[in-house]
Amino acid sequence: MTAEPIPLVVLTGFLGSGKTTLLNRWLGERADLAVIINELGDIGIDQDLARRGGAPISLLPGGCVCCAVQGTLRSTLRNLYMARAAGDLPPFSLVLLETTGAADPFGVSAVLEQDLWLRKRYRLRSILTTVDARAGAAALRRHPEALEQVTAADVLLLTKTDQAGGSECQALAEQLRRLNPRAELAQAQAAGAALLNREMPRQCRITGSLAPLASGAGLLREPPPATGAGHRLHPAGLRWRGAIAYDRLEQALAALRREAGDELVRLKGLVAIEKLDGPLLIQAVAGEPVELEPLPAWPDGDDDSRLVVIAAGDDPARPERWLESWRRRLALTEDSR
Structure with a gap:
């Protein structure tokens, strides 16, 4: 060793x-x-x-x-x-x-x-x-x-x-x-x-070598004071089998964004779409437009569709309710997980 x-x-x-x-x-x-x-x-x-x-x-x-x-x-x-x-x-x-x-x-x-x-x-x-x-x-x-x-x-x-x-x-x-x-x-x-x-052993050296944006002076770093509040970000995920039509996906995404409103912080997924060999990569950040990108193949051969949502707020069950609405809207089977 x-x-x-x-x-x-x-x-x-x-x-x-x-x-x-x-x-x-x-x-x-x-x-x-x-x-x-x-x-x-x-x-x-x-x-x-x-x-x-x-x-x-x-x-x-x-x-x-x-x-x-x-x-x-x-x-x-x-x-x-x-x-x-x-x-x-x-x-x-x-x-x-x-x-x-x-x-x-x-x-x-x-x-x-x-x-x-x-x-x-x-x-x-x-x-x-x-x-x-x-x-x-x-x-x-x-x-x-x-x-x-x-x-x-x-x-x-x-x-x-x-x-x-x-x-x-x-x-x-x-x-x-x-x-x-x-x-x-x-x-x-x-x-x-x-x-x-780059060696930065808890004391940042400002050299300006990466970009002209660099500024400031090197100071010993201290952790920020603890707030004791814990996370207000709550995830939920869903897996299912079977491809869906693209137009149904668009409708389901629009409904999810409406239901979630400002509490939706992150949305990402890999979804099987009819007539596509690989999955459709779905990504969105807060109120930004949803980005859709077809991938040539499923990663590691795992062709389960999966969707992850992350909510901000005090109700940790909220994202689970969004996904239950998603499951019903797309008529996914009860054994979706």
Whole structure:
């Protein structure tokens, strides 16, 4: 076993901010990564969308690394290390953890600090936070999770800048500088996988080398004060068999958006459509238009349709009711799960 701890990079960012898109680009540039994907809820989608190549990918479903699945994260990190040492996995040189869009990234550092075995074998290299140039300002206003992710970052990566106006991007950049003047600020489109090699041991160095947006002074990072409020983001998921007509899907999506209103924070799914060989990828963020993309094939041969919705509010049963309406509207069988 190597005596040098394996670096761990956390990729975080609010729901729908483009983490998986960035992860896929980096997986295409590097073959020495092990990836852990943390999903909010029991039905995973992101791990199906990740470009695997030769990288081992582990899924942590059912909650956030900052709370419900800390024990699972410990086990996953231990198993990855032991499999690497035994030669059962490629000799990866870095672990990249993609958190849920609701996670507090400081939960990852807590896992490493509290477990002596892990602390000797892993070290947290950096926290990278994606921020949606279109929806980021609204997320920061509405969701404390988005604020935690921004204040924890060593590097803030602006995504979807091509879909936002220049003044909108500039206003968001100024807001991010105020919230976390210690972090580097860059456009995600220009951030290659070499960013994962940057050493930022809990003190962010501002070099300006990533983009002209960088500003601020290097300061020792402290976690933000705990609010004690817990998450107000609630997921629900549904699986079913059988293809549906495209026009019925459009009608069901429109009805779901009407029923959910402003409480719908994230919608994503892989759905079998009549006359399509692969699934239709469905994605939406808050009030943004639904994005539909046909995929050439089902990931890993799993051709179950699946839909995940995430709601904001005080009623954790609300997204389950949305999916029950969805099931009835599309006349899905009672054994849909």
